[in-house]
Amino acid sequence: MPGASYQLWFAVRYVHLASVALLTGGAVFAAVACEARDSSAVQPDTRAMFQTALAYEWIFWSVVGVAAATGISNLGLKGDGLLGPETSWGTALSVKLGAVLLLLALSFVRSDIVTRCSESPSVDVRVRRVLSVLYGITALTLFSALWLGLGLAHGRY
Amino acid sequence: MGAIEDRVDLRLWSVATFRAVTFVIAVALSVHSRGTLAGALSNLNTAIGFGLFGVLWTTTLIATRSGDRYYRRRVEDRRYSASRLEATIVAGGWNGVFIYLAPTLALIYALIDNAAALVIATVFGSFVAFVVGAFVGLAYGIVEALLRGISDTLIGVNRDAVIE
Numbered sequence: 001m002p003g004a005s006y007q008l009w010f011a012v013r014y015v016h017l018a019s020v021a022l023l024t025g026g027a028v029f030a031a032v033a034c035e036a037r038d039s040s041a042v043q044p045d046t047r048a049m050f051q052t053a054l055a056y057e058w059i060f061w062s063v064v065g066v067a068a069a070t071g072i073s074n075l076g077l078k079g080d081g082l083l084g085p086e087t088s089w090g091t092a093l094s095v096k097l098g099a100v101l102l103l104l105a106l107s108f109v110r111s112d113i114v115t116r117c118s119e120s121p122s123v124d125v126r127v128r129r130v131l132s133v134l135y136g137i138t139a140l141t142l143f144s145a146l147w148l149g150l151g152l153a154h155g156r157y
Numbered sequence: 158m159g160a161i162e163d164r165v166d167l168r169l170w171s172v173a174t175f176r177a178v179t180f181v182i183a184v185a186l187s188v189h190s191r192g193t194l195a196g197a198l199s200n201l202n203t204a205i206g207f208g209l210f211g212v213l214w215t216t217t218l219i220a221t222r223s224g225d226r227y228y229r230r231r232v233e234d235r236r237y238s239a240s241r242l243e244a245t246i247v248a249g250g251w252n253g254v255f256i257y258l259a260p261t262l263a264l265i266y267a268l269i270d271n272a273a274a275l276v277i278a279t280v281f282g283s284f285v286a287f288v289v290g291a292f293v294g295l296a297y298g299i300v301e302a303l304l305r306g307i308s309d310t311l312i313g314v315n316r317d318a319v320i321e
């Protein structure tokens with residue numbers, strides 16, 4: 001981290017990790033919330049599920065911008081430690097950035113479904129199942145990105 | 158009504174953030190694949206980097222809202238067939254102009270003290286920025302149409318039958 005203070009480096013990394021932790025934990029919670037109401041009743045009330053889903057979507061699209069900005073800033077603070085794409089470290093970075101793009105595309109679809117279906121008086125089992133799976137995949141993708149990020153931060157590639 | 162407004166706001170917020178963040182990540186991935194990411198980032202300090210991202214996020218939100226309003230006007234006007242792709246191209250064009258006018262014009266203003274040159278740079282530059290932004294908007298319009306198609310398929314709903 002040439003030219004940057006330790007406090008700045010620490011703050012940027014802290015905010016980045018806290019953001020990703022919030023997104024990951026929230027996705028697991030939302031997946032469980034969707035699934036839990038799936039088998040609870042013959043005609044379950046989906047309002048609570050959509051309240052959780054809508055809250056998560058607001059948080060996701062607010063925090064993901066912060067996570068992206070601090071993530072790129074993290075790369076900048078690495079200075080010469082940022083290796084080229086031909087190295088194994090550079091390949092891991094490419095995979096991580098690609099995974100983030102896929103996560104954003106997945107989240108676009110997920111949010112689209114939540115915003116469209118949250119006003120419907122009745123939502124069938126299929127929508128709840130789809131949302132549960134999408135939140136699950138969101139959590140898995142975030143866990144994978146976290147794994148890659150840990151290796152990148154400690155030069156283990 | 159309040160719930161509907163909330164829903165529309167979430168849609169606007171999610172689409173605008175999707176556009177701003179994917180743009181930054183895609184640019185970073187592209188620069189990294191050319192092996193010049195370290196050099197590019199060394200030209201930015203942390204505060205400037207955050208500031209530029211904040212400007213991009215804000216202008217994208219404003220441009221996305223303008224595209225959304227354009228789309229809604231088309232929906233209400235029976236003379237036209239509304240197109241989300243067209244609205245995204247318009248939003249991209251405006252975002253190009255906003256991004257050009259925000260930091261670039263400040264730089265030009267600092268370097269050029271001729272009023273006529275400043276006007277030409279503003280008008281001509283804005284036009285070029287609108288065209289470039291419109292092409293980016295076209296790419297986003299195609300990607301978003303594809304993603305909305307996936308969403309339709311997943312929940313088995315015809316989009317035309319749903320309030321947009």
